[in-house]
Amino acid sequence: MDRDPVSRLIVISNRVAAPKPDGEGGAQGGLAVALSAALREYRGLWFGWSGNRIDEFTGKIDFQRHDGVTSATIDLEEQDVEEYYNGYANRTLWPLFHYRIDLAEYVRSFGAGYERVNERFADTVTPLIDPDDLVWIHDYHLIPLGAQLRQRGLRNRMGFFLHIPWPPARLLTSLPAHEHLVLSLLAYDVIGFHTKEWLESFQNYVERELGGHCEPDGTIHVGERSVHAAAYPIGIDYKEFREAAESEAAQEAFERLRKSADGRGTIIGVDRLDYSKGLEERFLGYRRFLEDHEDWQGEVFLLQIAPPSRGEVHTYEKIRESLDELSGRINGEFAAVDWVPIRYVNQGYGREDLAGFYRASQIALVTPLRDGMNLVAKEYVAAQDPEDPGVLILSRFAGAALQLTDALLVNPYSKEEISDAIKQALDMPREERIRRWRSMNEVVKQEDVVWWRRNFVAALQGEATQDERAAG
Template identity: 35%
Template structure:
């Protein structure tokens, strides 16, 4: 590892480095000796060491305190010094910033005795005094461009919610996606947005740490082992408080607030503490885990109580709602109804609201001449194969990308001939590249795609067209139009809108979809070929069934799925959730 010289903070951090040098870490293996030497000389800061040893990118040879133990150091003393250093680096805002923060929240909500680790950065900016009757709160503000807004984000839930915010003349509260970016209220492409600031360290500990390395794996059946660190949890609380403060500032009296997803599970309760007049809903887009997994979470009670600050708590599937109800009873001792929890003199409604897609817009767009021409060119670029198979995913270990490519390789070994009957388009958009397990996954998928092309492809006729590049809206629609078979095989997914988008796009009622039984959409698209993605033989057989499906069977199945989807589109999802929120609020406000 190359050492990067940077100034060593004073105070507790310097004490930590001095003590580590005294522990004689340079007696260890070469990698440890290099780190220890850098610490002793003051050329590695606390943050850099944390990034290497305690953050998501943990070397294979273990955490720093384990190394201290292995080399005979005093682990207890080291742990206490490490904790002191962490608190020292959670900087307090300047006095002027504290005064600004006081002006942004009700006096009763400002508590000068809050510890440094939970002090919030102020949220100020242009038109900061404007208030809105409708507020959507999500981790990120969708990065829509100017013009007609046809960016790579123009499908899925962000597009649906953005349209809702614009229609209701509301505001979207979220992070801009850039560390240390300016905070405040801005308008772009017809939508108002309140940007929440996050420093680089907060992005690492809140998003890459608690959200992506603790909650995400835990909520997805612990496919990868979740990591638990107090630093991450402290930062998660602090960021959730920052979001709650911003919403409390921009929401008009009696406004409707819709909070989304696992990054913001504490916000409902924090917001209710400040603004009990608001109608608040929360929707979780990923699965909510069963008790045997959720109870691993160190702040499990706090998380449940955070969600119970909402008037309506929504999930993708009934099983997730039931998991939540059971945990409220078992861990918090609360009295439950079939679809409700009684807490603090209120009734919180708990139910499933399966998210969906804008069927009408997709049907209209796939019929545009430029989309049809691009779909034809895609097939030509692949060598005009008899069957085009496609998978569109974010690169993630929950999506089962390796397993589907291995199943496809097994099929190629059996059926590939000189006539070039098959081609596979696999889009795996990069995400969370700074998290070690995602970097490793990318390397494995890259090698596998290369191996298949090297073994079965021919010059100008690849059997796998593999890309990590994000696609614009038109390209996604063209792939849906070009694909004869769509393969959606996650190990666990809250819903998976790719499956629904593909069905919506099949205006000719042709095509087949191979769908994991562990995706939420499997309960709704029951004419899909359902598969267990953990079973390699089952996955191979399912893809073969889709390839060999007769035109008549394709039409019958696709008509049934498209009919159901039209009646349960994105508008129906919004209406169902908002109706529940309106009804429960009328009885409790």
């Protein structure tokens, strides 16, 4: 039995998506949905950057209240955004943590801006935190924030959750001042990762580079400091997503896509426009499928939804240009007057529309080169018709692959594996599709966002998690 929380929950993340009143729609990312749900369950405050820029940092806080949850946001200077967000977060840490050391940029001013903004977060949020509050800090933008809060006298229980992979030690050591960054994590009481693989990479770094010791129960000792580190795989809000899939808007989206498909099979991909998502490799794998199976030309198409991401970072401009060229080349090579093989869409859609598109699609291609979790895979499973479900093709390098073992797992770097998986999915008997879907759906349903947040918050409160109670 879950006891009522006695402490307020303070969530701190780079950006804030204020929880919306019941019945108010709109698109939110997986993390935003998860944290909104957590803040509804545990009364609290969500603090972060507004996304706005000002000429000079003032520390002025904009408070808003929705559905019992208060959000508090600050504006940042242009230089802050360029060095902290576009720079260190997205041109240094993001590529490095996704194993793309070739794309990582090590610029001293980026690191200075990163530290400065974390200090500004700490200065501004400290007065808002009561002594008995639980503090939950999120993601790679704010790794040093816990240490900054400790320096300002906070003794609260604090947890940090990383929503992207943790790279192997041999890659992380290429980062200037990597020890300083990792040592700052020791200020937290609990550190969470999506998968055991990312956890083990962190433990390996601690033992190899810091001379630390890792206990079987997840306790990590470095000098006199001890922290608890564990894997907490994030889920989706299953109940809410199923309701979205049954909504009138989802049904309209379903009908719209099915009508436009004109009897053809639909393969869907939904990803931010990001090099970690393996979109170029996916297009090339689909091209190989069209080459290998000429009888399927004109019978299926790939709908790739890829809203822009981090448009100010040059790397993302390049990938957009590359995908524009690649999709155009494939369409030019294979298209007929009444069929184009790729529908490539650079805009986002709300949850109800996506749920309808997922259900209308016979196959989902979720093939990131490296991904902390990937909630699109779980949303696709949750959206399916139990009597006639589609097939999930999933990269074995996504965190979700460790839970969704009945997906067709592929190496996203292999055009042949992607091609073979598409053919296997198209030929798969209905009975096998149902069997695979039921197994995955049970995981998505049971290990949902409520399970995730309750396990992490239990650890933050110093309690045994649900899994630990069951094992004990």
